[in-house]
Amino acid sequence: MQRHDPCSTPELMHPDAAIIQLLDQVHTTTDTEVVSLTEALDRVLAENLASQIDLPPFSNSAMDGYAFRFDDLAAFDGVLTLAGNAFAGHPFRGDLKAGECVRIMTGAPLPAACDTVQMQEETEANGSKITIKPPKAKGANVRLRGEELKAGDKVLTLGSRIRAAELGVLATVGVSQVRVYRKLKVAFFSTGDELRPVGSELAPGQIYDSNRYSIRGLLQKAGMEWLDLGVISDDPEAIRRAFLEAASRADVVLTSGGVSVGEADFTKQILSEEGQITFWKLAIKPGKPFACGRIGKALFCGLPGNPVSSMVTFQKLVWPMLRKMQGMAQKPPLLLEARLESPIRKQPGRVEYQRGILSRDELGLKVRITGGQGSGMLTSMSLANCFVHLEQFQGDTAEGAMVLVEPFDSVLD
Numbered sequence: 001m002q003r004h005d006p007c008s009t010p011e012l013m014h015p016d017a018a019i020i021q022l023l024d025q026v027h028t029t030t031d032t033e034v035v036s037l038t039e040a041l042d043r044v045l046a047e048n049l050a051s052q053i054d055l056p057p058f059s060n061s062a063m064d065g066y067a068f069r070f071d072d073l074a075a076f077d078g079v080l081t082l083a084g085n086a087f088a089g090h091p092f093r094g095d096l097k098a099g100e101c102v103r104i105m106t107g108a109p110l111p112a113a114c115d116t117v118q119m120q121e122e123t124e125a126n127g128s129k130i131t132i133k134p135p136k137a138k139g140a141n142v143r144l145r146g147e148e149l150k151a152g153d154k155v156l157t158l159g160s161r162i163r164a165a166e167l168g169v170l171a172t173v174g175v176s177q178v179r180v181y182r183k184l185k186v187a188f189f190s191t192g193d194e195l196r197p198v199g200s201e202l203a204p205g206q207i208y209d210s211n212r213y214s215i216r217g218l219l220q221k222a223g224m225e226w227l228d229l230g231v232i233s234d235d236p237e238a239i240r241r242a243f244l245e246a247a248s249r250a251d252v253v254l255t256s257g258g259v260s261v262g263e264a265d266f267t268k269q270i271l272s273e274e275g276q277i278t279f280w281k282l283a284i285k286p287g288k289p290f291a292c293g294r295i296g297k298a299l300f301c302g303l304p305g306n307p308v309s310s311m312v313t314f315q316k317l318v319w320p321m322l323r324k325m326q327g328m329a330q331k332p333p334l335l336l337e338a339r340l341e342s343p344i345r346k347q348p349g350r351v352e353y354q355r356g357i358l359s360r361d362e363l364g365l366k367v368r369i370t371g372g373q374g375s376g377m378l379t380s381m382s383l384a385n386c387f388v389h390l391e392q393f394q395g396d397t398a399e400g401a402m403v404l405v406e407p408f409d410s411v412l413d
């Protein structure tokens with residue numbers, strides 16, 4: 001039997017439409033700065049970068065062994081005479097005569113007269129006479145100059161995020177400084193009289209403020225500068241002051257809580273007085289009361305207080321907007337098909353991001369839901385390694401059905 005989601009109303013906007021509106025209202029920052037490679041991790045490139053050198057810069061050996069002319073092996077019955085050594089950083093400097101070979105180490109420049117290397121295990125040394133088993137082909141075990149990149153080839157594009165591999169690529173091609181977009185500053189505060197900072201005693205009715213920690217973690221992972229304005233009580237004037245301070249000090253203001261319809265839910269009200277609301281409430285679960293707008297020059301996103309809702313709306317709605325603001329191209333989610341290990345309950349009405357554990361067996365990828373999926377159950381996130389995407393008007397899904405999953409590691413990538 002299809003149940004109706006009482007929290008879903010036909011006028012709720014689909015999250016895909018919300019993302020389009022969010023992206024429409026922001027621009028990529030025009031501020032850039034030059035940073036050294038050691039400061040460049042997680043920054044976004046504000047320039048296209050071409051290699052200034054061929055890569056590898058010289059032909060070299062891929063193995064420890066002997067370098068020679070391939071044709072000499074047949075001409076000298078597979079026995080060549082040792083003429084010298086080539087080490088990484090120390091090229092062979094002599095002239096190679098017919099029938100001679102050079103002892104060579106991995107990474108050492110290939111002597112000009114040589115075209116092939118045989119690995120040591122396929123050779124036998126008897127004094128200066130080296131018996132060499134013929135390799136499969138001329139050119140074996142040689143890394144040719146420029147085989148990976150030619151000088152002038154594009155290595156990294158504007159808008160790409162500099163991760164560990166990019167740091168290495170930049171160093172490989174000799175780039176010591178890069179132009180990157182300015183780091184965006186995001187101010188964040190939690191609202192709620194029930195919230196206490198960790199480390200303090202809880203009185204009846206109080207809980208620990210977890211959202212500032214999980215959102216801070218997401219912001220740090222996303223490469224943002226972070227301004228923590230603490231916990232603000234459910235007092236309209238305190239919230240107003242926090243809003244104005246946040247908007248004057250940051251590019252984006254994020255809040256947690258107070259966006260629903262409760263008597264102490266002031267976030268949305270203050271925003272409508274001090275700024276503008278672009279939209280409020282989406283067909284998304286968790287995270288329906290997500291609100292967004294502007295306050296002063298800053299963008300505003302009001303994350304719902306429920307801990308899972310705040311993390312999911314950050315990743316699904318705020319992150320695409322921050323990507324654009326810091327110059328990164330949009331990327332469609334990486335969706336994999338997996339077999340459902342246990343049935344999923346869902347009411348038609350909202351797009352759902354249930355939390356799942358993705359693994360593999362002999363039949364392929366499989367996924368199971370992390371137990372209770374309440375929007376307050378943050379362990380459903382910490383136990384999970386993926387989102388299970390469920391369409392807006394989809395209902396229950398049976399065990400064994402194929403569903404789309406999005407690995408967590410790819411979400412903030």
Ligand SMILES: Nc1nc2c(c(=O)[nH]1)N[C@H]1C(S)=C(S)[C@@H](COP(=O)(O)OP(=O)(O)OC[C@H]3O[C@@H](n4cnc5c(N)ncnc54)[C@H](O)[C@@H]3O)O[C@H]1N2
Pocket residue numbers: 007190191192194195207208209210211212256257258259260261262265286287288289303304305306307309375376
């Ligand atoms: N009558 C209705 N009530 C609710 C609706 C609705 O449509 N009609 N929507 C529900 C949904 S969906 C959500 S999500 C929540 C979101 O409400 P708020 O953003 O106003 O959040 P709060 O009411 O402030 O808090 C909700 C929940 O989360 C806990 N919380 C809040 N902040 C934190 C924090 N920083 N760390 C840990 N936990 C936090 C808070 O104690 C509440 O339990 O509204 C539903 N209600």
Ligand code: MOO
Pocket residue numbers: 284285286287288289304306309375
């Ligand atoms: O959609 Mo709200 O986020 O339950 O839980």
